[in-house]
Amino acid sequence: MAIAPHADDSERTNPVKRIRWATQRVTGKKGVQKRKSIFNRSNARRGTDEKKRESNGTDTGLTKQEQAQESRAAEGRQVGRTIYFNTPLPDSARDDDGRPLQSFKRNKIRTAKYTPISFVPKNLWFQFHNIANVYFLFIIILCFFSIFGAQNPGLNAVPLIVIVIVTAVKDGVEDWRRTVLDNQLNNAPVHRLVDWNNVNTAEEQINPWRRFKKATSHLILAIWKSRKNKKEKKQHKGRMSADRALDESEGAADYDDRRMSALTQRLDAEEGRENADGDVEMTPVPSPTPGQKHGGDKTYINDGDLVEQFGNSAAGPGDQMQRLEVPKDALESGKPLSTSMFKRFYGSLIDPTKDAMETARFKKGYWKDVQVGDFLRLYNDEEIPADIIVLATSDPDGACYVETKNLDGETNLKVRTALHSGVKVKRARDCERTAFHMESEPPHANLYAYSGVVRWQQRDPKHPDEPPKDMAEPVSINNMLLRGCTLRNTEWIVGIAAFTGEETKIMLNSGITPSKRARISKELNWDVIYNFCILFIMCLVAAVVEGTTWGKGNASLDFFEYGGYGTTPALDGFITFWAAVILFQNLVPISLYISLEIIRTAQAFFIYSDTYMYYEKIDYPCTPKSWNISDDLGQIEYIFSDKTGTLTQNVMEFKKCTINGFPYGEAYTEALAGMQKRQGINVEVEGARARAQIALDRVSMIERIRKMHDNPYLRDDELTFVAPTFISDMGGESGSAQQAACEQFMLVLALCHTVITERTPGDPPKIEFKAQSPDEAALVATARDVGFTVMGRTSDGGMIVNCLGEEREYMVMNTLEFNSARKRMSAVVRMPDGKIMLFCKGADSVIYSRLKNREQPELRRQTAEHLEMFAREGLRTLCIAQRELSEEEYRIWNIEHDIAASAVQDREDKLDVVSDLIERDLTLIGGTAIEDRLQDGVPDAIQLLAQAGIKLWVLTGDKVETAINIGFSCNLLDNDMDLIVLKVDDEDVEQANSEVEKQLAVFGKTGSDEELKAAKKNHEPPAPTHALVIDGDTLKLVLDDKVRQKFLLLCKECKAVLCCRVSPSQKAAVVQMVKSGLDVMTLSIGDGANDVAMIQEADVGVGIAGEEGRQAVMSSDYAIGQFRFLTRLMLVHGRWSYRRMSETIANFFYKNIVWTFALFWYQIFTNMDCSYAFDYTYILLYNLAFTSLPVIFMGILDQDVDDKVSLAVPQLYRRGIERLEWTQVKFWTYMIDGLYQSIICFFFTYLVFAPATFNTENGRVVSDYKRMGVYIAIPAVTVVNVYLLLNTYRWDWFMLLITSISILLVWLWTGVYTAFTAGFTFYDAAPQVLGALSFWATFMLTVILCLLPRFAAKAFQKIYMPRDVDIVREQIRQGRFDYLKHVDPAKISTATAERADSISSSDASGKPTGDMKKKGGHNSALSEDMRPMYPPSVAPTATTHNARSQNGSDGTDYTGHRSSLDRQFPPAYKQHDGGNSSYHNPATPTITLGDDPEERRISVDRPRPSFDRLRSSMDRTRPSFEASRDFTSAAYLARVESSQSHGEREEGGGSASRRYEVCAEDLR
Secondary structure (H helix, E strand, C coil): CEECCCECCCCCCCCCCCCCCCCEECCCHHHHHHHHHHHHHHHHCCCCCCCCECCCCCECCCCHHHHHHHHHHCCCCCCCEEEEECCCCCHHHECCCCCECCCCCCCCCCCCCCCCCCHHHHHHHHHCCCHHHHHHHHHHHHHCCHHHCCCCHHHHHHHHHHHHHHHHHHHHHHHHHHHHHHHHHHCCEEEEEECCCCCCCCCCCCCHHHHHHHHHHHHHHHHHHHHHHHHHHHCCCCCCHHHHHHCCCHHHHHHHHHHHHHHHHHHHHHHHHECCCCCECCCCCCCCCCCCCCCCCCEEEECCEEEECCCCCCCCCCECCCCEECCCCCCCCCCCHHHHHHCCCCCCCECCCCCCCCCCEEEEEEHHHCCCCCEEEEECCCECCCEEEEEEECCCCCEEEEECHHHHCCCCEEEEECCHHHCCCCCHHHHHHECEEEEECCCCCCCCCCEEEEEEEECCCCCCCCCCEEEEEEEEHHHEECCCCEEECCCEEEEEEEECHHHCHHHHCCCCCCCCCCHHHHHHHHHHHHHHHHHHHHHHHHHHHHHHHHHHCCCCHHHHCCCCCCCCHHHHHHHHHHHHHHHCHHHCCHHHHHHHHHHHHHHHHHHHHCHHHCEHHHCECCEECCCCCHHHHHCEEEEEECCCCCCEEEEEEEEEEEECCEEECCCCCHHHHHHHHHCCCCHHHHHHHHHHHHHHHHHHHHHHHHHHCCCCCCCHHHCCCCCHHHHHHHCCCCCHHHHHHHHHHHHHHHHCCCCEEEEECCCCCEEEEECCCHHHHHHHHHHHHCCEEEEEECCCCEEEEEECCEEEEEEEEEEECCCCCCCEEEEEEECCCCCEEEEEEECHHHHHCCECCCCCHHHHHHHHHHHHHHHHCCCEEEEEEEEEECHHHHHHHHHHHHHHHCCCCCHHHHHHHHHHHHCCCEEEEEEEEEEEEECCCHHHHHHHHHHCCCEEEEECCCCHHHHHHHHHHCCCCCCCCEEEEECCCCCCHHHHHHHHHHHHHCCCCCCCHHHHHHHHHCCCCCCCCEEEEEEHHHHHHHCCHHHHHHHHHHHHCCCEEEEECCCHHHHHHHHHHHHHHHCCEEEEEECCHHHHHHHHHCCEEEEECCCCCCHHHHCCCEEECCCCHHHHHHHHHHHHHHHHHHHHHHHHHHHHHHHHHHHHHHHHHHCCCCCCCCCHHHHHHHHHHHCHHHHHHHHHHCCCCCHHHHHHCHHHHHHHHCCCCCCHHHHHHHHHHHHHHHHHHHHHHHHHHCCCCCECCCCCECCCHHHHHHHHHHHHHHHHHHHHHHCCCCCCHHHHHHHHHHHHHHHHHHHHHCCCHHHHHHCCHHHHHHCCHHHHHHHHHHHHHHHHHHHHHHHHHHHHCCCHHHHHHHHHHHCCCHHHHHCCHHHCCHHHHHHCCCCCHHHHHCCCCCCCCCCCCHHHCCCCCCCCCCCCCCCCCCCCCCCCCCCCCCCCCCCCCCCCHHHHCCCCCCCCCCCCCCCCCCCCCCCCCCCCHHHHHHHHHCCCHHHHHHHHHHCCCCCHHHHHCCCCCHHHHHCCCCCCCCCCCCCCCCCHHHHHHHHHHHHC
16 A cells, blocks of 8 residues: 555645664674674663753764773673564574573653552651661560569550651652652553564563552552541542642542543543444544643545545655555655765565454553553654654654653654664554564663664565565664653554563653651661660669679678579679660650651651742642651751752743844843842842833834734734834834844744744644754744744645745755754745845854945944843853855755765764855854843742751753853843853863863862862851852763862852753762762652652752643652742741751750659669669659650741741851751750759758658658659759750740640649559558658759750850851840731742841841851851841842842852952943933945935934843943953954955954954944
């Protein structure tokens, strides 16, 4: 069968001359060996190194020398896999027993840590990694032996059982969420070929263990569903908001609601399309995948029959229909005859001589059923279930489009192409008739590289008796669809599964779900060990003393102890040792771990319930997914953030442009607001004024557009380019030359691109654009808005453009695509008048170097100045240029281009060389400026985090230029920073090492171990003088062990670090380098699957639950809706949790030291026989009731300052960075304090009873051990609770009530318990003891003397050595923060603090801080407690200066902004007319010659608010970065020579210094 040629459809996008791998015919044995050698070398080099890649994902290849080296190293290594299709496995693929050698992973994935079977043993295994739990278990076992004196072993086991069960439930709930998401993914529908023999997995055996696991899972699932159905029948209620914590997206909910109907519809539709043989036709059907759209059917009716349109490589112009018919000779494709000589025979994977059973059919199954070697059929908007090689698509060119937002967070489309040899594999019967095998490299994590080859034997159907010919076609990453991507703008594709499950690239980049523990919990183990040592010493002393005493003889012991177990001193001492372990067990309190679990659970609930972190747009609260690391949020020093979708919305908006030397466009960007804020300008007032003006201009522009041309495709609410003057100039107000320039500029934007046109039916139809880059879509959309609308492409490469109401067809003959090396793209277009034009757009430095020599000097200077100002506003800039080609020149070049495009090896490099030949001698037209819109509040959030001392690194897969622009937009970079760009072209570690050493020398460092030790101790933010940018290829080199430490120290000196073009594994490697190298706490935040690795590597992982995907959320510890919520999560909840947890743990150890050592001191007078000093109920209730509530509620509710002040004074967070809240000094201080108070509590009572006895009125004594225990216990409980209250910052009615209840409980228990005879010898003790005056005297003295040292120390510290928080709390009492009462916490930023008067820490306290330690240099600035506190302060402006203000953006003592250089390098413009900033352009050479330059005075002299406002801001900003680095500065561009253009340079112009002098003179 054959496919009829394709019909001409101008509305259908048909990319022209799309580059693909060519197929080559191979003959001879030597050729086969050579191919295998090359393929094995390719596999061998996949171990650790990742190849350089272009932006479109193709490989650049290795040099011959590298190939030779890799060939020698490849011997004995893994050689990949071979997958067979409809051919039996050869003997070489089987072992001696005949079993297949290869086994493949299942496609079922599990990110959860537990299964129903493994949960109990695995969870217990994890829990008993905690040394305290092992200890408590050991104590319980001891208690079961009565010889050690335990009274109730079962009661002793209750606390451990409770904590294990509570922890298990918490872990189970967390893991259940992951399991739910895993099941949704594993059970997603996909169409796979069934009823055929997949030889790769046909002999796979399911082992008994797997069968048992499946049966168990099914049983548990059945029980769960049964209970769920019963519950739903009893109560019909809507879903609770708490279910959102399970991260079920809105799409998933829709899926549950409509699954049955969608499934039914699809099955019904498929039934109607199945023929008698069981094949399912290839018409698109509604996708059952959750949240996906229904593709439209491309069908038409012919004589009552439904006929389908299919793409075919033989498609050509002029055909009206497509239908199945008898094969015909190939028609002319309409391409130039000059290229026909390079046309190749591609062959086909279908064996025409093979008889197929025709029983196979595509059937809807589940993702988890997909196996390696399966044929799969996917429809538009479906997600890719495995790593798939594309065989055929609905596009006649074999192209399909995928959205990779789940991998890299980007929504722009990527083009993937089908194999040439597979384009005819469209139906189930075609799949059956294929016969080939594919040699593939082994699985690896590189998302941008893949190497394989398809081999088959080509038979001639006309001559079936002739021997077949061996054929092969290379397979690259351009032919592969990765799991997690989404098919877009493609009706259907057919492919084969190459990698499944854990071997797919997305899963290899994800890693294993880690089990994270809080840092305090890790350090707590050491404190527990210290307590073990103390406990061991206490028990050893008791054993030695008791054994020695027992062995003395001739004492009362001989008469009163009989029948004991200890028959020898050694044995008696041994028994006493373990009895002492039981007696003093509270020294390592199990109640601490129970309380910590309760506290962390409450903290997680408060975080989830915080409405200020609730993202209403997607109905998503901040969701803690790991409940046990909330205190880590208060110690983060480094944040690693993705860019696209995390900092930005990935929404590009065209804002400004410069055409023929004139700027157009009005915008007020985040970067400009940040710049003005640093200059002391009230950005709220200025921003409101600017936006009001822009709104007026917008209305004016729309009116002028409608008046000039009633554009039916303009959507008023989608207009982003606001420039009324541009429309005026389009109408000729500034002369015909400027009018022609404006029209030509927009025409170039409409022609030079690779976007896909989508038309939504309507009157008029709505036209939208899908592009590989959102920048391109923004450019084409702006051209549409002003009247140059791309209507679509024709099948022969034509492009239909509606130019101001007139439809024209332009023939796009070649498209030279963009990549990161070229930094530009071009289109060769034949104009309607027959001229051949080259249109080029790209980075300004690249375009300027390719302009025609000695032409347009003034236009270059003006355009460079405009682009510089656009870049200062944080806009992404491009230059636009053109060139006219002669027919002969194009013909010769096109031949070279087609040869390069047909190359199999080094094709990309050859295309780059050929493209470079024609992209020269260009004529400059102008430039564009696009804003990548940030998420709401990102600049303020970053500024708050910086002032808190937190360092932010951006790790992105985007280009370097894009990352730099975003850095400026979000205030991560500013104009006072020098940018260090690390880029090593050759993959040479030595070169990278020398480059890092050179940059490190700027800071006076060498990268030594001593410097690393000093860096670990220094937590001060670096001076805001330098920022570092590095790409992925160079990052791979600097992560080498030889360079790693030096690179880390270099980054430590930089205020900001941007890593660009990095893979997911590189992101994780950077996080690991910083985390382990500097011993700091790290947090990673991202929104895509490519961020999962770094999210899991960091101490805390935060996923952004955006509107696109939830891959990052699945693996994160916390999920938020927007980046701005991170500030509240860290600065409020994180700081609170860390301080609360630190204080809680210290107080827990303290209160148990008081109690345990009071028992120990009593043993001194009992020969260490392990007698109890109190009634046993006191021992049981001490941690359970008498002292538990105050310390637990301290950990849950205590606040030093409220949330508003925490955000208004972010510097308070720095104590967490420096880890000053929980230190070993603090631990031992509380331990010693507890030891002291235990001495007071016991020996005050002892001294009362030592000299005399005390009788009550009825003659009964109170000197027995139980009544004496009341003298000790009640004061001890009172002291401990009051001590906890002293250490609590927030004394509200609730905290006072809880403390009072805890104190009164011991009194109540003593009275109630002793009133009954159940107390035995303790009966009636309360009235006897409480009626004695000695008790009250002892009680008062004990409480006072116990608390006096702590009270005195606190008073001294707060008066003479106040910490930052003490000063802020005093300011709160003085009313300095009263203005915050009326401020929404969600809108607090650093600017809010400017409303109050400036005040320093010494001003507030009247004394200098007492723990000041003088250090030298910026990096050795004051310690946290001694750093001057200045909230709120007056921001420095051009006319004021505040001695305590933060001149450095990091809030440190750095003030060196080199303002004197402003006078040496004034702005590159002039002011006149009484200070009104307007610019006068002299006559500028224009593109269209012959017009009077004076005609353009109207455009020059009219006001331009945005441009003038920006220039005004530049008066106070030194362009150090642009002047010193090769960014978009006018200084740099003005001195760029047209080095790539033909023609000789000017004489005397070769001197770089002379060019710089000329440039500097121009700027002055």
